[in-house]
Amino acid sequence: MAKTRIGLEPEEARELNKRVRASTVSVRDRQRAQIILLAADGHTQERIGETVGVTRVTVNHWCRRFVKARLAGLADAPGRGRKPCCRWQRSRRRWRQSLAPRRSWGAGVVAR
Numbered sequence: 001m002a003k004t005r006i007g008l009e010p011e012e013a014r015e016l017n018k019r020v021r022a023s024t025v026s027v028r029d030r031q032r033a034q035i036i037l038l039a040a041d042g043h044t045q046e047r048i049g050e051t052v053g054v055t056r057v058t059v060n061h062w063c064r065r066f067v068k069a070r071l072a073g074l075a076d077a078p079g080r081g082r083k084p085c086c087r088w089q090r091s092r093r094r095w096r097q098s099l100a101p102r103r104s105w106g107a108g109v110v111a112r
Contacts, residue, residue: 006036006040006063008036012071013037016033016037029074032062032074034051035048036066039063
């Protein structure tokens with residue numbers, strides 16, 4: 001696949017540099033910003049992967065996402081990761097069912 005040329009606007013470069021230097025940003029956001037900055041400097045995907053500690057395929061993935069959607073493309077895609085669990089709703093429903101009056105399984109009910 002041909003190398004995608006990445007050109008950065010000054011605001012984008014500032015935001016990416018801020019993400020690389022910030023101590024409160026997640027590691028994956030820092031890596032993604034570093035990948036884009038190195039790609040904009042003209043480094044090869046193999047070199048970027050060695051520097052950041054990811055594979056060439058990962059570098060290619062994030063470069064394509066950046067070219068397609070700019071800074072918004074570096075965010076996690078919706079639907080990724082473990083889905084939230086609603087255990088409290090299930091347990092609440094079971095609790096309510098346990099409080100409901102139970103039907104008696106007497107002779108009249110069994111005979112029907």
